[in-house]
Amino acid sequence: SAVISQKPSRDICQRGTSLTIQCQVDSQVTMMFWYRQQPGQSLTLIATANQGSEATYESGFVIDKFPISRPNLTFSTLTVSNMSPEDSSIYLCSVYITEAFFGQGTRLTVV
Amino acid sequence: AQSVTQPDIHITVSEGASLELRCNYSYGATPYLFWYVQSPGQGLQLLLKYFSGDTLVQGIKGFEAEFKRSQSSFNLRKPSVHWSDAAEYVCADLNSGGRNYKLTFGKGTLLTVNP
Numbered sequence: 001s002a003v004i005s006q007k008p009s010r011d012i013c014q015r016g017t018s019l020t021i022q023c024q025v026d027s028q029v030t031m032m033f034w035y036r037q038q039p040g041q042s043l044t045l046i047a048t049a050n051q052g053s054e055a056t057y058e059s060g061f062v063i064d065k066f067p068i069s070r071p072n073l074t075f076s077t078l079t080v081s082n083m084s085p086e087d088s089s090i091y092l093c094s095v096y097i098t099e100a101f102f103g104q105g106t107r108l109t110v111v
Numbered sequence: 112a113q114s115v116t117q118p119d120i121h122i123t124v125s126e127g128a129s130l131e132l133r134c135n136y137s138y139g140a141t142p143y144l145f146w147y148v149q150s151p152g153q154g155l156q157l158l159l160k161y162f163s164g165d166t167l168v169q170g171i172k173g174f175e176a177e178f179k180r181s182q183s184s185f186n187l188r189k190p191s192v193h194w195s196d197a198a199e200y201v202c203a204d205l206n207s208g209g210r211n212y213k214l215t216f217g218k219g220t221l222l223t224v225n226p
Contacts, residue, residue, distance in 0.1 A: 031212065042115075043201070043216040092155070096212040100145070100205075102155040 002027050002095050006103025013083055013110050020079045021106045023093035028073035033094040034066070037105075043092065049076045083110045113137060115204050117217035124192050125225045132187040132220050134202030143205035144185040146176055149219065150198045158200075161185060172196070197224045 003026040013019050023032065034046040046066055047055040055068040069077045080087050088110045093103045114137040124130055136142050146158040159170025166178040176187045187200060202217040 033213065040218075042218040043203075043214075045213055045215075048213065094214075096205075096214075099157055099160060100155075100203075100212075100214055104154040 002029070002097050002101040004093060004095065004101055004103040006093055006106060008106055009104060010107040011109070013108065015084050015110055017083055018079055018081045019083065019108060020077050021091055021093070023076045023078070023103055025074045025095055027097070029095045029097065030073070031096065032070065032076045033096070033100075034068065034076075034078045035092045035094060037090040037092065039089070046078070046091075080108065083108075085110045113204060113206055113215045115202050115215050115217040117200075117202055117220050119220045120218070121221045121223065123223040123225060126194050127191050130187075130189045130192045130196070130222070132200050132202075132222070134185045134187065134217060135183050136185065136202075136204045137183065142178075142185075144176075144178065145203040145205070145214070146170065146174070146185075146187045147201045147203065148172075148198045149201055155201070158187070192222075192224055194224045194226065197222055 005024040007022050011019055032049045035043045036046050037043045045058050046061045047057045047068055049055045049068045049070040051070045051073050065081055067079045091106045094100050116135045118133050144161045147155045148158055149155050158174050159168050159176055161168050161178045169175050174189050176185055178185050199219045199221050201219045203214045206213045
C-alpha cells in the first residue's frame with residue numbers, strides 16, 4: 001500500500017498568480033500521476049511524472065501551464081501557473097502499486 | 112479512445128433498499144476495472160476491483176460488482192443501503208498497456224440515502 005500526503009488541502013488564489021501543490025509518498029514509486037477534477041466533470045489525467053525525466057502530458061495540458069517537478073522517487077510537485085477562474089478544481093496526485101492510491105486532494109478556487 | 116460511462120448522475124434510495132450503480136467501459140480486451148467512493152474530505156477510497164477470474168467481485172462495506180463482458184458493464188451493487196453510504200461513487204478503467212498505468216474515470220454517481 002501507499003500513503004500519500006498532499007498539500008495544501010485547499011487554497012483561494014488571485015487570478016494571474018501561481019500555486020504549487022506538493023505530493024509526498026511513503027514509498028518509492030516510478031510513476032506519479034496528477035489528475036484534475038473540474039466541477040461536474042470526471043477526474044482527468046493531467047500528466048505522468050517520472051523521476052529523472054520530463055513529465056508526459058495528456059492532450060489539452062501543457063508544461064507551461066502545469067509545470068511538474070519530480071526530484072526523487074517519493075516526491076512531486078504540480079504548479080498551476082497564471083491562474084484563471086477556469087482553473088478552479090480539485091487536483092489529485094496518485095501512484096499505482098497493484099492499485100491506485102490517491103492523495104486527499106487540493107481544492108483550488110481562483111477569484 | 113478509452114472511456115467510462117456512468118449513466119446516472121444522481122440516485123436517491125431509501126435506507127435499507129437495494130442499490131445498483133451502472134458503469135460501462137469502452138476499451139480493452141482485458142479491462143481492469145475499479146469502483147471508488149469519494150466522500151468530502153475523505154479522498155478516493157477503493158471499494159473493489161476486477162482484473163480477471165470470477166466475474167462477481169466482493170468489496171468492502173458490503174459492496175459487490177459484476178463484470179459482464181457481453182454488456183461492457185461493471186455495475187456496483189449493495190443489497191441494503193445504509194445512511195452512511197451516501198457519497199459519490201466513481202467507476203474507473205486502467206490502461207495498463209506498456210508501462211503506462213493511467214486510469215480513466217467516469218463522471219461519478221452521487222448517491223443520496225433517504226431515512
